[in-house]
Amino acid sequence: MTLPVYVQGAWFLGAALFIFGLKGMSSPASARKGIVIAGYGMLIAIAATFLIPGLKNLALMAVALAVGGAAAWISGQKVKMTDMPQMVAIYNGMGGGAAAAIAAIEFAKGDAHSTVTTILAVVGALIGAVSFTGSCIAWAKLQGVLKKAYRLPAQNAINVLLALNAIGLGAAMVVMAPAKPELILFFFAVSLVLGLIVTLPIGGADMPVVISLFNAFTGLAVGFEGYVLGNPALIIAGIVVGAAGTLLTQLMAKAMNRPLTNILFTPMVASGPGEAISGSMKELSGLDAAAMMRYASKVIIVPGYGMAVAHAQHKVWEMTSILEEAGVEVKFAIHPVAGRMPGHMNVLLAEAGVPYDKIFDLEEINGEFGQADVALIIGANDVVNPSARTDKTSPIYGMPILNADQAQNVIVIKRGKGTGYSGVENALFYTDNCRMLYGDAQPMAGEIIQHLKAMG
């Protein structure tokens, strides 16, 4: 089928706008413009598709577009910033499902394809199906629908067996093309189950990396199905995302010091107590904390997910503004995996109005803790645990951490005495220069603000 030049041209324009938009998104100043440009690319590509001569089921198509688009548009508007990771996961899963469904239609039609085309259709279908069910599980876990990690006995063996099964069935579909309906059905069933089984045992802390991996998967699946349909726009968009997503996944895994193979095959367990920790946790009052910061010359704030859950970011920013007016230099230090995804904390702080030039990442700020009078840690734990540097027996050993322990004084706002996400005891809390402020981050920040205001 040769397509009219205006359709081809529109798709070409769409693909170009995607790349242009993605490029724009890679810098904070132009990021907003980038997504808008990519959005126009999408509208153009979709509009042009309606103009393909001889296309059937147009009414059905319009209804499907409206239903899917509206549902996602509304849910996307409503979702809270803290729940963003699982939302990305579910939209991504839908894309994977769409790619798999495209392949399913191609198989169902049973048209003669070249061997290469059939192979790519099968591979795309497999990857898309895994991404679909896997992303649904990722969503369920982060949303709290699925509370615990289910681990089957001989989990890894089952994973491998299922994967081989899916690949074998896929190979059979290539060899026996056009495949019988039973074979097609069986292939999709195994692929979908594979996505479920692989994702179920993965813990919530590792989920962001997995979501990113599935994002790359969906990209590849879309690219492959683009080849099957002979559509370069799909190929380009899919493969660009596949490559970008793979790199992003590696960057995230590196930031967490959790190689991808570990995430997929060995869940993090709190292995033993680690080295014995001496000393005790010392409490502090809100008034003392306020005074300490008010008369400091430099304060570095380390926010963690606990701050986000308590919705304290607005109060924290208000506190920061008061301190700055009093002449205190305040900076925010963000660990690469603070929040639930790399960059998640930046989004949450941005929501509260913190300008991004006050926010520094690990490499930029780690040298500055030595000159800081106060490091204020709000709802963060593992990312400031010095055991990661020193204790080889600790499960988080080797993870890059923020060197908050090098500040003159450390103040920790924390709800209780519990451990962090990894379940590891934090040696920092027991050091001599560390003081604990027990309480919810929001009222605690509010209390500090009151004291600061009283000090004038």
Add this chain to the structure above:
Amino acid sequence: MDGLLALYIFMLAAFTGYEIIAKVPVILHTPLMSGSNFIHGVVVVGSMIALGNADTVLEQAIGFFAVALGAANAAGGYVVTERMLGMFKKKEA
């Protein structure tokens, strides 16, 4: 489509994706993941073509499903990314 030509497209697209991400600051990782998630939402175009060529009821049903999912991927991905990026401001707004 010409297989060899497609191979060239695959290669160039892969390099493009890699290069774009390689220089991105950590603070943009989440929006960028979301943004790339939006971009593969172009799968909706493929879904539309597949539905547009569907003949049997089964094909139509799968096609409907595919278009709805693809549209959700694109629309959801856009809204979420736009909301996140809209928050990045320099200095006081």
